[in-house]
Amino acid sequence: MTYRLSHSLTVDAAPPVVFALVSDVTRTGEWSPQCYRCEWDTGERGVGATFTGHNRTTDQEWSTVSAVVASDPNSEFSWEVVVTGTRWGYRLEPSSTGTLLTEYTEFTETGSAFYVDRYGDDAEKWFTIRRKDADEGIRHTLRRIKALAEDRP
Incomplete structure (x- = not known):
């Protein structure tokens, strides 16, 4: 039970603008259909920093x-x-009109073992639900980030 998902779209804003938005985890609730709030657990904001998502x-x-x-x-x-061990992230590439933004997720064997431990015989059912929600959520999230970065409601 593993998967890799990604979707991309072009945002009419420069990469630094888009990066500032997606790297501010406290704003996640503005675009995610599932994660309604995040707060930093550490004072630092770079690699190694931790945050809690609700x-x-x-x-x-x-x-x-x-x-x-x-x-x-x-x-x-x-x-x-x-x-x-599930990885989530955004990749940014300059484009002729702004930024090609890709959101991705990788659900690994560690995640699979967690699901088996947590859900037992229902692990496959919950894995299927999680994969579908992640795929739909990425599409929704990218549209909302695009609207916010382009300063549209």
Whole structure:
């Protein structure tokens, strides 16, 4: 039970503008359909910094601690969920009209083992739900970030 997902779109804003937005985890609730709030756990904001994300769906509510694993204003901001090893992030590439923004996630064997431990015989069901929610969530998130970066409601 592993997967890699990613989607991209072009944002009509320069990479530093987009990076400033996506690297401010306290704003995540403005674009994520699932993570409604994040706060930094550490004073530092670069690689190694941790933050707590608060998530909810119609079926459950939970919080996770994540550690920043990449923070390069020219190309990437990403983090790893500590308990599952799931990686999430944004890649930025300059484009002729602004920034090609890619959001991605990688659900690894560590995450799979966590699901088996937590959900037992229902692990496959919850994995399938999680994958679908992640795919839909990435698309939604990118559209909202684009609107915010382009200063549209």
